[in-house]
Amino acid sequence: VAEAVFFVITALLVNYLIHKKTQWTQVRSESEHKRYERLKYLIDQKNATDELKAEFRNHLTEQIGYNKERFEMYESIEKGSSRLTWVLFVFSFSAVVGYLFIHHEWLLLVTAGFPIIAASLHALNSITNVQRLSDDHKHILEKLEKIHNEKEGDLISNAARLHSVLTNNDLIWAQKTLDSQVTPP
Numbered sequence: 001v002a003e004a005v006f007f008v009i010t011a012l013l014v015n016y017l018i019h020k021k022t023q024w025t026q027v028r029s030e031s032e033h034k035r036y037e038r039l040k041y042l043i044d045q046k047n048a049t050d051e052l053k054a055e056f057r058n059h060l061t062e063q064i065g066y067n068k069e070r071f072e073m074y075e076s077i078e079k080g081s082s083r084l085t086w087v088l089f090v091f092s093f094s095a096v097v098g099y100l101f102i103h104h105e106w107l108l109l110v111t112a113g114f115p116i117i118a119a120s121l122h123a124l125n126s127i128t129n130v131q132r133l134s135d136d137h138k139h140i141l142e143k144l145e146k147i148h149n150e151k152e153g154d155l156i157s158n159a160a161r162l163h164s165v166l167t168n169n170d171l172i173w174a175q176k177t178l179d180s181q182v183t184p185p
Contacts (some may be wrong), residue, residue: 002047025177032170039163048155056159060148063166068140081121081130088114129180136176140169 039059041051095110125131143165147158 022178025174029170029174033167035137036163036166037157041158043148043156043163046156052159056155056162059166060144060162064068064141064144064148067144071134071137071141074130074137076129078125078134081125085118085121089099092118132176136173 038056039052042049042055045052045176092111094113094115095107098104099107099111144162145164147162150158
């Protein structure tokens with residue numbers, strides 16, 4: 001009976017969390033859409049004003065900074081995890097070799113414990129989609145920097161490209177978030 005009750009509670013909790021994740025994703029997407037409304041309005045006026053220029057530069061600068069920071073953060077998590085994994089591997093291997101000569105119990109703990117820690121790091125990075133998030137931020141950063149470095153084209157077309165990149169990125173983010181088992185931070 002207790003097992004059935006816990007199963008029902010777990011099923012209800014999972015359903016609730018899926019609903020909340022969907023709701024959160026929709027609210028975030030709506031807020032991002034509203035965030036770029038003024039830019040879209042100014043683009044639709046088809047008049048290269050100082051206001052459009054300022055709005056374009058603000059969004060572009062802000063998004064380049066944000067995506068660069070996120071890309072570097074996720075990349076450092078990956079690199080740090082990789083380095084730590086190698087250190088744990090070296091200690092584990094050394095403990096195995098050491099145990100051949102010195103039969104201390106703590107060496108057995110190292111040989112078993114450190115690989116578990118390394119596996120846990122990889123599992124955590126996998127569950128939280130660190131590699132995908134790093135790649136996504138790098139990809140959008142490259143698009144934004146291309147717009148930033150573009151000397152050709154008029155302000156209206158560059159602002160329209162920026163708006164398109166940002167809104168398409170948000171749609172892709174929302175779909176990936178809803179498809180993933182864990183909501184990215």
